[in-house]
Amino acid sequence: MQPTWAIGLMTGTVLDGNIDVALLRSDGESVDSFGAYTLAPYPQSIRDLLEETLAQARVWNFEGPEPAIFAEAEDALTRAQSAAVLDLVKQAGLMPQDIGIIGFHGQSVLHRAPQPERIGATRQLGNGALMHELTGIKVAYDFRSADVRAGGQGAPLAALYHQALLRKIGATDGKTAVLNLGGVANVTFWDGKDILVAFDTGPANAPINDFIKGLGLGDMDRDGARALRGTVDEARLKTLLTHPYLSAPYPKSLDRFDFLSTMADGLNADDGAATLTAFTTGAVGKALDLLPQRPEKLVVCGGGRHNPAIMKMLPDRAGVVAVPAEAVGWRGDAIEAECFAFLAVRVLRGLPISFPTTTGAPHPLTGGVLAA
Numbered sequence: 001m002q003p004t005w006a007i008g009l010m011t012g013t014v015l016d017g018n019i020d021v022a023l024l025r026s027d028g029e030s031v032d033s034f035g036a037y038t039l040a041p042y043p044q045s046i047r048d049l050l051e052e053t054l055a056q057a058r059v060w061n062f063e064g065p066e067p068a069i070f071a072e073a074e075d076a077l078t079r080a081q082s083a084a085v086l087d088l089v090k091q092a093g094l095m096p097q098d099i100g101i102i103g104f105h106g107q108s109v110l111h112r113a114p115q116p117e118r119i120g121a122t123r124q125l126g127n128g129a130l131m132h133e134l135t136g137i138k139v140a141y142d143f144r145s146a147d148v149r150a151g152g153q154g155a156p157l158a159a160l161y162h163q164a165l166l167r168k169i170g171a172t173d174g175k176t177a178v179l180n181l182g183g184v185a186n187v188t189f190w191d192g193k194d195i196l197v198a199f200d201t202g203p204a205n206a207p208i209n210d211f212i213k214g215l216g217l218g219d220m221d222r223d224g225a226r227a228l229r230g231t232v233d234e235a236r237l238k239t240l241l242t243h244p245y246l247s248a249p250y251p252k253s254l255d256r257f258d259f260l261s262t263m264a265d266g267l268n269a270d271d272g273a274a275t276l277t278a279f280t281t282g283a284v285g286k287a288l289d290l291l292p293q294r295p296e297k298l299v300v301c302g303g304g305r306h307n308p309a310i311m312k313m314l315p316d317r318a319g320v321v322a323v324p325a326e327a328v329g330w331r332g333d334a335i336e337a338e339c340f341a342f343l344a345v346r347v348l349r350g351l352p353i354s355f356p357t358t359t360g361a362p363h364p365l366t367g368g369v370l371a372a
Helices: 044-060 069-091 128-135 145-149 159-168 205-214 222-229 234-240 269-290 308-318 335-349
Strands: 004-010 018-026 031-041 099-104 107-112 121-125 139-141 176-181 184-190 196-203 297-301 321-324 369-371
Touching: 004 069, 004 335, 018 069, 018 335, 031 069, 031 159, 031 335, 044 069, 044 107, 069 099, 069 107, 069 121, 069 128, 099 128, 099 335, 121 145, 128 139, 128 369, 139 335, 159 176, 159 184, 159 196, 159 335, 176 269, 184 269, 196 205, 196 269, 205 269, 222 269, 222 308, 234 269, 269 308, 297 308, 308 321
Parallel strands: 004 099, 099 139, 176 297, 297 321
Antiparallel strands: 004 018, 018 031, 107 121, 139 369, 176 184, 184 196
16 A cells, blocks of 8 residues: 555543644555644633543443433544644645545543453544544544453554654664653563564553642643652652552553552652652563563653653663653654554554554454544
């Protein structure tokens, strides 16, 4: 297949109020070229709606009928993201007919990893048929459900795109891995040959953000300032790092609420931020120990790479060199959106998007729903 322009969309679980929208030209196996990228802010009304939706999702917990708010939120976010797509197409000097497909991840509202006695469950809000109607472009959406139904984790899905990026910079010896720091952290390892591994390492920004919000001190530890001033509660950290998830074998995945800001209960703002940041980075270190080969360097993408405290603690707490995505020529803020553009092309081609060593799927598995 010839490369085609695809648009990827991503809104993270940290609910920062922005829609990541990225253009990527790809055949679903390699990256041909990077196109325009933008952050399209949601209006405050949709942010508030999504906050309430996440709260109701946790109460629902996959039991009984879905909360009515899901349909309202799904319609609102689909319309807002469709408008963002058309705005980016126009800004790029293209027409909708120039775009081969949209990768519409939707908003994750709840994710439950599988257990030995039960399959997992996952719910992302996003109406791909409505987006196709509004944009006139083919849409791939609901990327995770097929994997979960087959017994997989449904996450992380970025491994194939991270592999394509590593190949593009010639990192084919297994010494460089990719760390994504969103609400949750996930790592991708590729040995340059046949071994591709990905899993969630632990929390990233979510508990830190929630801790600061809970104290009424803003939406996040901006610039890592509080963590850099604070003192890590080493005794507490030592206990936190014994959490069984951290030493469990992969494949494995997390929900945004599996690790909570209550880990820092009783600490002041600075020490709490420092301790949660140390836990995030210490958990990464434990994850690297599980890999087939311990990488020497991490290329860090996602919002967490903007936090100087996280980047400072990664070498100390995880025992690894850490560089932001931009240091190797990648667009760190765009990678998650680009990933779903890349995966959408694979959906269009009927290629697998998850594997036994990335999500625990029983075999290489196609996924996603196509609205065309």
